Amino acid sequence: MRDLFRDTQWLAVNSATVKAWSLPQLIDGCQRAGITAIAPWRDIVQACGIEKAGSLIRNAGLEVSCLCRGGMFTAPDMAGRRAALDDNRRAVEEAAGIGARCLVLIAGGLPKDSKDLAGAHEQVRDGIAALLPHARDAGVPLAIEPLHPMTAADRACVNTLGHANDLCDELGEGLGIALDVYHVWWDSDLPRQIERAGQRIITYHVCDWLVPTRDLVFDRGMPGDGVIDLKGIRAMVEATGYAGHCDVEIFSTQNWWKRDPDEVLRICKERHRSVV
Amino acid sequence: MRDLFRDTQWLAVNSATVKAWSLPQLIDGCQRAGITAIAPWRDIVQACGIEKAGSLIRNAGLEVSCLCRGGMFTAPDMAGRRAALDDNRRAVEEAAGIGARCLVLIAGGLPKDSKDLAGAHEQVRDGIAALLPHARDAGVPLAIEPLHPMTAADRACVNTLGHANDLCDELGEGLGIALDVYHVWWDSDLPRQIERAGQRIITYHVCDWLVPTRDLVFDRGMPGDGVIDLKGIRAMVEATGYAGHCDVEIFSTQNWWKRDPDEVLRICKERHRSVV
Numbered sequence: 001m002r003d004l005f006r007d008t009q010w011l012a013v014n015s016a017t018v019k020a021w022s023l024p025q026l027i028d029g030c031q032r033a034g035i036t037a038i039a040p041w042r043d044i045v046q047a048c049g050i051e052k053a054g055s056l057i058r059n060a061g062l063e064v065s066c067l068c069r070g071g072m073f074t075a076p077d078m079a080g081r082r083a084a085l086d087d088n089r090r091a092v093e094e095a096a097g098i099g100a101r102c103l104v105l106i107a108g109g110l111p112k113d114s115k116d117l118a119g120a121h122e123q124v125r126d127g128i129a130a131l132l133p134h135a136r137d138a139g140v141p142l143a144i145e146p147l148h149p150m151t152a153a154d155r156a157c158v159n160t161l162g163h164a165n166d167l168c169d170e171l172g173e174g175l176g177i178a179l180d181v182y183h184v185w186w187d188s189d190l191p192r193q194i195e196r197a198g199q200r201i202i203t204y205h206v207c208d209w210l211v212p213t214r215d216l217v218f219d220r221g222m223p224g225d226g227v228i229d230l231k232g233i234r235a236m237v238e239a240t241g242y243a244g245h246c247d248v249e250i251f252s253t254q255n256w257w258k259r260d261p262d263e264v265l266r267i268c269k270e271r272h273r274s275v276v
Numbered sequence: 277m278r279d280l281f282r283d284t285q286w287l288a289v290n291s292a293t294v295k296a297w298s299l300p301q302l303i304d305g306c307q308r309a310g311i312t313a314i315a316p317w318r319d320i321v322q323a324c325g326i327e328k329a330g331s332l333i334r335n336a337g338l339e340v341s342c343l344c345r346g347g348m349f350t351a352p353d354m355a356g357r358r359a360a361l362d363d364n365r366r367a368v369e370e371a372a373g374i375g376a377r378c379l380v381l382i383a384g385g386l387p388k389d390s391k392d393l394a395g396a397h398e399q400v401r402d403g404i405a406a407l408l409p410h411a412r413d414a415g416v417p418l419a420i421e422p423l424h425p426m427t428a429a430d431r432a433c434v435n436t437l438g439h440a441n442d443l444c445d446e447l448g449e450g451l452g453i454a455l456d457v458y459h460v461w462w463d464s465d466l467p468r469q470i471e472r473a474g475q476r477i478i479t480y481h482v483c484d485w486l487v488p489t490r491d492l493v494f495d496r497g498m499p500g501d502g503v504i505d506l507k508g509i510r511a512m513v514e515a516t517g518y519a520g521h522c523d524v525e526i527f528s529t530q531n532w533w534k535r536d537p538d539e540v541l542r543i544c545k546e547r548h549r550s551v552v
Contacts, residue, residue, distance in 0.1 A: 110503050114503075115503050115504065115505040115508075116505065117461070117462070117464075117505060121464060148425065148426065149424065149425045149426070149462040149463070150424065150425070150426045150489070150492070152461075152462035153462075153485055153487045153489075153502075153503045154487050154488065157462070157464075158464075159462055159463070159464070160463075160464070160465075162464075162465065163464045163465075166464075185393070185428075186393070186425040186428035186429075186433070186435055187425070187435070187436075188393075188397060188433075188434075188435070188436065188438075188439045188442075189436075189438065189439075209429055211429045211430050212430065212492075213426070213429075213492060216426070216488075216489055216492065226429075227386050227390075227391050227429045228391065229391040229392065229393065232391075
C-alpha cells in the first residue's frame with residue numbers, strides 16, 4: 001500500500017488550526033507553505049461568500065477535504081429541529097459550492113433541559129435521514145463524526161465509531177464517517193470498528209491528546225505533542241483503503257491560536273511528515 | 277422489585293464527597309445525619325490505622341459499601357508493576373480489615389512516555405489476574421471501575437462497561453464491576469452492557485455531569501444538578517438484581533469541597549431520596 005499520508009500532498013489544513021485567518025488568508029498561507037488542501041469551517045466560507053470562496057479555491061488549485069461542519073440536529077421542539085435541518089441544507093449547498101469532498105456532521109448534544117439520551121440519539125438519526133436525500137441530490141457525501149464522550153451533553157451525543165457505524169448501517173448510501181483521532185483514540189474497540197467502517201471513512205483528522213488536558217474543548221495538541229499512537233491508527237485507516245487527506249485540526253486557545261499562523265502551518269507540515 | 281435506592285438505608289457517602297473530613301469525622305457526621313453506610317478512600321483509613329478504623333466503623337454500626345481504591349496497574353517497567361501489585365495486596369488487606377463489601381480498582385493510564393494503549397490494557401488485565409488469588413483468599417471481591425474516556429491517558433484505560441465486562445469474562449470469579457454513572461452515562465451501548473453485566477455490578481456510584489464541565493477531574497455535580505438520567509440508569513441497575521448501596525461520590529474543588537460537610541451530607545440525603 002502507498003504511504004499515503006506522509007506525502008505533503010495528502011496534508012490538509014483545517015481552518016480551525018489557524019483560526020485568526022479569513023478564507024483568503026488561509027488560501028494565501030497554504031500557497032506560501034506549499035500545502036495543497038484545506039478543510040474550512042463554514043464561518044470563513046460564509047464571510048467570504050460562497051461563490052467567491054469557490055472561485056478563490058479553484059483558482060488557487062486547492063482541494064477541499066471537507067467542510068466543517070453541519071449537524072447539531074437536537075433541539076427541544078420541532079421548530080428547533082426544522083431550523084437545524086434548514087441550516088444543514090444550506091451547509092450542503094455550501095459544500096457543493098466550494099467543491100468539498102464531504103460535509104462533516106456533528107450530532108448535537110442533549111436538548112436544553114433534557115436528560116433523554118436515547119431520545120437525542122433518535123433526533124440525530126432522524127435529522128440525518130431527513131438531510132440525506134438533499135445531500136445525495138447535491139452529490140455531497142455526509143460524514144458523521146463521533147466526538148469524544150466528554151462532549152455528549154452539550155455538543156455531540158454520537159461518541160464512538162461503533163455508534164457512527166450503526167448509523168451508517170441504518171441510513172445507507174450517502175452517509176460516511178469523519179474519523180478524528182482525538183475523539184476515538186481511547187476506545188478499546190477502535191481496531192474492530194475501523195475494520196468494520198472500511199470504505200465509510202471519508203475524511204480523517206489528526207491532532208493530539210495532551211497530558212494534562214486543561215480544557216474539554218480548546219486544549220488540543222499538535223501531532224506529536226501528546227499520547228495518541230498516530231502512526232498506529234493511520235495504519236489501521238490506510239488498511240481500509242482510505243485515500244483521502246489527513247486534516248490537521250487543532251483547537252488551542254492557550255498555545256497554537258496565539259502563534260503566527262505561518263509558523264503553525266510550517267510545524268503542521270513537519271509533523272505531518274515525521275509523526276502522523 | 278423493591279425500590280432499593282430510595283430508602284436512606286441504601287445511601288452510602290463516599291469520603292471524597294466530604295474531603296475535609298478524617299475517618300472519625302466522617303463516622304460522626306454520618307451518625308449525626310442518620311446515614312448508615314460509608315465508602316472511604318484509603319488515605320483516611322491509613323491515616324486512622326486499619327485496626328482502629330475497623331473498630332470505629334463496627335462500633336458505629338456502619339456498613340462499608342466499598343474501599344476506594346486500588347488499581348493503577350500500569351507502569352513503564354516490571355519494578356513499577358510489582359510495586360503496584362504490592363500496594364494492591366495491601367489495599368485488599370485494608371478492605372478486609374474494615375469489612376468493605378469490595379475493593380474498587382481503577383486501571384491506570386498509559387505508562388509514562390508510552391503510546392501503547394493495547395499494551396496498557398494487557399498490563400491491567402495481568403495486574404488484576406495477579407491480584408485475584410490474594411483477593412479471593414481474603415474474601416474481598418474486586419470491582420473494576422470503568423472511568424470516563426477523558427481519563428484514559430493519565431488515570432484509567434478501562435473506559436467502558438463493555439471493556440469491564442470483557443475483563444470479567446476473561447478473569448472469572450472474584451472480579452466484579454464498580455459502576456459510576458458519571459463515567460458511563462454517555463454510552464449508547466450502556467443498556468446492553470448493564471444487562472450483560474448482571475450480577476457483576478457490586479457497587480454503584482452516583483453524582484452528576486454538569487454543563488458546562490470546567491475541569492476534567494474536579495468538577496462533578498451533586499445528583500440532580502446535571503444532565504444524567506439517574507433514575508433511568510438506576511432502574512436498569514436494579515433490574516439486574518443489584519441490592520447494594522448507592523454511593524454518592526463528588527469531586528468538586530470549586531463548590532462542594534468548599535461547603536460545610538454537614539450541609540453536604542444533608543443535601544446528599546435529600547437528593548438521594550428525590551432524584552437518584
